[in-house]
Amino acid sequence: MDPLILKTATAVSQISFFSSFAEMKEELCRSLPENCRIVAIIDEKVDVFYGYLFPYEKITVVADERAKTMATVERITRRLMEMKAGRDTFLLGIGGGITTDICGFVASIYKRGVSFGFVPTTLLAMVDAAIGGKNGVNVDGYKNMLGTITQPQFVISCPAFLSSFQKSEICKSVPEVLKTRLIGGKSIEEVADFFGNTDSLKGLEDGRLLGFIREAAEVKCRVVASDERESGCRRILNLGHTFAHALERCSGNRLSHGEAVGIGLVLAAKNGGAGRMTESIAAVLKQLGLPSQIPENLEITELNRAVLQDKKNSGTHLNLVVIDEAGKISLKQKLVKDLIWG
Ligand code: GLY
Numbered sequence: 001m002d003p004l005i006l007k008t009a010t011a012v013s014q015i016s017f018f019s020s021f022a023e024m025k026e027e028l029c030r031s032l033p034e035n036c037r038i039v040a041i042i043d044e045k046v047d048v049f050y051g052y053l054f055p056y057e058k059i060t061v062v063a064d065e066r067a068k069t070m071a072t073v074e075r076i077t078r079r080l081m082e083m084k085a086g087r088d089t090f091l092l093g094i095g096g097g098i099t100t101d102i103c104g105f106v107a108s109i110y111k112r113g114v115s116f117g118f119v120p121t122t123l124l125a126m127v128d129a130a131i132g133g134k135n136g137v138n139v140d141g142y143k144n145m146l147g148t149i150t151q152p153q154f155v156i157s158c159p160a161f162l163s164s165f166q167k168s169e170i171c172k173s174v175p176e177v178l179k180t181r182l183i184g185g186k187s188i189e190e191v192a193d194f195f196g197n198t199d200s201l202k203g204l205e206d207g208r209l210l211g212f213i214r215e216a217a218e219v220k221c222r223v224v225a226s227d228e229r230e231s232g233c234r235r236i237l238n239l240g241h242t243f244a245h246a247l248e249r250c251s252g253n254r255l256s257h258g259e260a261v262g263i264g265l266v267l268a269a270k271n272g273g274a275g276r277m278t279e280s281i282a283a284v285l286k287q288l289g290l291p292s293q294i295p296e297n298l299e300i301t302e303l304n305r306a307v308l309q310d311k312k313n314s315g316t317h318l319n320l321v322v323i324d325e326a327g328k329i330s331l332k333q334k335l336v337k338d339l340i341w342g
Contacts, residue, residue, distance in 0.1 A: 001210055006131070006221040008228040011151035015131060015221060017158075017214050019207075021053055024119070024158035031117060031154045036090035039083070041076065041103035043095030046121050049164055054094060054119075057083065063098045065253045068137050070146065076106050089114045093152070096122035097129025097257070100152075101144070104135030108150040117154040121161040124173035124258055127180065127216035130155045132224045132237075142309050143245045149228060157213055163204050171195055171288040175262035178284065179239050180216040182265065183223070183329055192284040236329050239321045240264030243341075246306035250298050255291070262290045265323075271340050272322030272332060294341055304336045 003016035014031070018024045032038055042051070044060040051058070059079050061072060080089065091114060093103030100118045107116035120130040136147020162170055174195050178188045194200050194208060201209075220237065227234040243264035247255050255263070262285045269278040282292035294303070307318065318339075322332045 001207075001214060004214070004218055004221050006151065007225055008133070008151060010228075011133070011153075013131075013133075013151045013153060013155065015155045015157070015217050017210050017217075018156065019158070019160065019204075019210055021158060021160050024156055024160070025053060027156050028119065031156065032092070033090055033115065033153075036088050036115065037085060038090050038092055039080065039085055040092045040094055041099060041106065042093075043099045043121065046095050046099075046161075050094075050121070050161065054092070056092065061095070061099055061102055063096055065098060065138065065248070065257070066141075068098050068102060070137055070139070072102055073106055073109075073137055076102070077110060080106075080110060085110075085114075087111050087114055091116040093118045093130075094121060095125070096120065097125045100125055100130045101135045101147075102137065104133070104150060104152060105137055105147055108135060108148040113150070115153055117152045117156070119156050119158070122165075122173060123159075123162060123170055123213070124176050126157040126159070126213050127173070128176040128220060130157075131217055131220050133228065141249050142306075143248065149230075151228075155217075157217070159204050159209050159213065162201075162209075167195075167198055167201050168289060170201060171290060172256050172258040174288055175240070175258050175265060175285070175290065177212060177216050178265060178281070179237075179261060180219040182281075182323065182327075183236055183239060184215070184219040185327075186215065188280065188284050192287040196287040196289075235319065235331060236321055239323070239329055240268045242307055242310055242318065242320060243267040245310050246303045247294060247298070249306045250302050251295060255295070259290055262288075263292060263294060266292050267339075267341065268321060269323040271320060271334065272324045272330070274323045274325050274327065276325075277323050277327055300341050303341055304339060307336055307339065 006013040038056040040056045043063040091107040093100040118130040133151040136144035139145035244260035247260040285292040
């Protein structure tokens with residue numbers, strides 16, 4: 001499958017897609033710089049199952065949103081210093097979005113920046129988190145308060161990693177796929193039929209899965225290439241995320257990022273006045289076994305307060321990304337007190 005090339009003002013990244021570990025490893029060997037010391041920043045669970053695929057020096061991380069903090073960044077930094085890792089170090093992030101975010105952030109600031117690349121191992125990271133250069137850590141539970149935008153040299157996606165996940169876990173990442181399909185004007189029902197069907201997930205080498213991953217990555221690359229610093233059109237990639245970040249925080253991360261994005265997509269349609277689309281997204285989430293409404297125990301005042309803390313918002317007016325009646329994604333100014341949560 002052809003790779004994607006993400007070209008921005010400052011970098012060129014290659015995003016490639018392989019169905020087998022053997023091909024993924026070959027590509028990794030081709031992509032890693034020969035004159036660098038390779039240090040893998042790897043999710044500790046991924047290391048247990050797949051560490052044998054990555055014979056490099058390693059620093060493990062706990063892939064928990066609560067561990068995506070400066071304390072973890074400092075721990076990794078100290079470890080790199082103990083290892084005497086110089087500016088010729090290349091950091092290889094292996095894991096889901098939490099791991100690739102932490103790795104990208106450390107790489108962007110360690111000794112004022114070293115090169116890095118990613119092997120995402122979750123669907124969410126393959127279609128979204130590993131692509132686009134944004135990286136960062138949370139502060140006091142508020143998402144990605146500290147971070148940079150620095151592109152990885154490469155992202156190598158291989159859905160063979162997904163075979164160790166239960167179907168229900170894979171489905172939790174699908175809302176990020178739905179998001180890019182809504183932005184790209186593609187059918188969301190097709191995706192729900194595929195991921196909602198246990199049989200299709202048995203054949204993970206199936207070209208359709210790789211096709212969905214590449215299509216989502218392509219939409220993301222197109223948007224990021226035209227607005228890397230998010231001064232304009234890149235904001236559409238936040239579709240559903242203003243709601244999602246507040247839901248994650250207020251639920252104490254009981255809702256996963258993907259689940260929160262799913263509910264956020266429904267709310268983006270509702271707040272945009274897109275009645276039919278609200279129903280379609282909710283139906284697709286149901287088919288995937290995912291929630292489509294905010295949990296009952298969450299307080300609207302708390303959610304509104306969390307929205308105001310979101311780094312993308314300032315003042316009481318939001319530039320909310322919504323889905324309008326025609327199914328178009330657009331920005332709408334809204335007062336926080338006027339947000340519809342249910
Ligand atoms: N790394 C995720 C993004 O740039 O959107």
